[in-house]
Amino acid sequence: MPICLIAGSKVTAIALASFTLAWTHSVEKVRWEEDWELSGAGLRIVEARVKGSGAGMEVPDGAVLRDGVWHYVPSLPPQRELLLARSGATVGSWELCAEGKCREIGATADAAARIAACTSEHTDD
Numbered sequence: 466m467p468i469c470l471i472a473g474s475k476v477t478a479i480a481l482a483s484f485t486l487a488w489t490h491s492v493e494k495v496r497w498e499e500d501w502e503l504s505g506a507g508l509r510i511v512e513a514r515v516k517g518s519g520a521g522m523e524v525p526d527g528a529v530l531r532d533g534v535w536h537y538v539p540s541l542p543p544q545r546e547l548l549l550a551r552s553g554a555t556v557g558s559w560e561l562c563a564e565g566k567c568r569e570i571g572a573t574a575d576a577a578a579r580i581a582a583c584t585s586e587h588t589d590d
Contacts, residue, residue: 507543546581
């Protein structure tokens with residue numbers, strides 16, 4: 466089953482079962498990455514990475530520092546969807562990366578988007 470990227474009334478199906486969601490922290494200006502996979506229970510976070518800590522982004526217990534980047538697994542149950550919104554204070558937009566390619570999501574502060582497992586509610590099939 467593919468994931469659907471939903472922005473306003475536009476739905477884009479993307480045939481993949483795992484992806485990395487990345488963004489730049491608005492205060493600390495460092496890249497944050499989360500690896501997600503689609504499972505029968507929903508979207509499941511596999512790992513998160515951040516290069517540094519600071520305002521609102523304390524490194525959690527159990528994080529491991531490898532090559533200057535903190536790696537950890539957030540304690541979060543599978544999610545039905547991910548809501549992506551921008552504050553306007555961030556340096557760039559969200560990036561959805563898979564299979565060596567990245568696409569920009571939500572380039573403007575008012576352009577919220579969602580990522581969810583594609584269902585008949587999202588497609589015309």
